[in-house]
Amino acid sequence: MKRKRTNSFNSSQQSISSIITRSKSKAAKFYLPEHCWEHILRLLGDNPLRDDEEDPYKYVSLVCKQFLSITNRLRCYLSVEDHHTPPLLRRLFERFTITILDLSSYDGNLDTLLCEISLFPLKITSLDLSDQPTIPAIGLRYFSQKITTLTSLTCTSIHAIHYTDLVLIADCFPNLEHLALNDCDDISEEGIGHVLRRCCKMTHLDLDGCSNLKMTIHFEVPNLKVLDLSMTKVNDDALFVISKNCRGILQQLLENCHDITEKGVRHVVENCAQLQEINLRNCSNVNSDVLVSLILSRPSLKNVTTPHRYPFNDKEMELLLRQGCNVY
Known part of the structure; x- marks a missing residue:
């Protein structure tokens, strides 16, 4: 009896061992x-x-x-708020690879905070300073000396942002590719011009809601791909100059621009040979009747938002669909 039980036990042990071996082999395959x-x-x-x-x-x-x-x-994303003390920030920066830093909800001294953040060996690529009362000039200058990897800066709804602030931004971050200044009422054409001259890699410029801005670009900006001038005072003459100097634009956003007509739209369509999208929603002075011919004259166009819900006829829709253009 003992020998039988021993044999049975050994047999069971071998079976279990065999199953484990096969399982490990299968696990290794996956x-x-x-x-x-x-x-x-x-x-x-x-x-x-x-x-x-x-x-x-x-x-x-x-x-x-x-x-x-x-x-x-x-x-990689971190939003810093008032309860984030320096010791806590240190632990977060040591544990995570933070590249996107959002300071829009911080109510303390931004200059001090930026100086403290600069002490860490970070590779921040995107910084958000939105909804702050002013640009933290001292902190940004110190930040830029320590962190040189920034390519995207968002400064929306900063109402006290002046020419000197834009000069500071351009001088501190010459490698900027994306700059958002939405709803900043006090920015000037001269300040934007300084940024574009200094930041030669700029591809995205967002000026949506800068209602006092009459924007013109009098020099070549070959790398600019996305230009948002919605709710600005841009007009036909300005669009002519901009489209001549920014021929590589892929997206031109002009929503609620009431000073432009189909003449300005034609400038953009004719001069920007790679144009893929144009937004004309609520552009009350643009005659929708000429849009079909404009769209068909630029085969690269894939998305067009019309000023009003223009009732295209069957033939027009067929031509647009053949070109692969979505019209809204």
């Missing part, structure tokens, strides 16, 4: 290297259907230490 998991989790974070306030890595990071390590590297 093993993914860390860079593959990083790519998968990055796609999870970029999901457009996700709620903006939902942390895409919250539950994934609980699965295992490997996923926690990877998601820590992928958490």
Whole structure:
């Protein structure tokens, strides 16, 4: 009896060992290297259907230490608020690879905060200073001396932003590619011109809501791809000059620009040979009747927002669809 039980026990042990070996072998076949998991989790974070306030890595990071390590590297956005003290900031900067810094909700002394942040070896590429009363000149100057990787700056709804502030921005961050100055009433054409001359890599310029701005660009800006002049005082003459000097524009946004007519639109369509999108919503002085001929004259156009809901006839719709252009 003893020998039978021993044999049975040994047989069971061998079976279990065999199962474990086969399982390990199968697991090895399905093993993914860390860079593959990083790519998968990055796609999870970029999901457009996700709620903006939902942390895409919250539950994934609980699965295992490997996923926690990877998601820590992928958490690149940080919004700093008043309760973020220097010791807490230090721990956050040490744990995560922060490249996008949002200071729009900070109510304290921004100059002091920017100087403190500059002490860390960071590679910030995007900085948001929106909804602040003024530009923190001292802090930005010190920040730019320590952190030279910034390519995107957002300064929306800063009502006390003047020519000297724009000169400071251009001198501190010559590698800027994206500048947003939405709803800044006091900015001037001269200040914007200084930025564009100094920041030769600029591709995106957002001036939406700068209601007092009469914008003209009197020199070549070959790299500019997206220009948002919605709700500004731009007119036909200005569009002629801009389109002559910014021929590489892909997106021209002119929503609620009441000083332009179809003449100005024609300048843009004719001079910007790569134009893909133009937005003319609520441009009350643009005659919609000429839009079809303008669109068809620029085959690169793929998205056009008309001033009003223009009733295209069947033949016009057929021509537009053949060109692959979406009209709204």
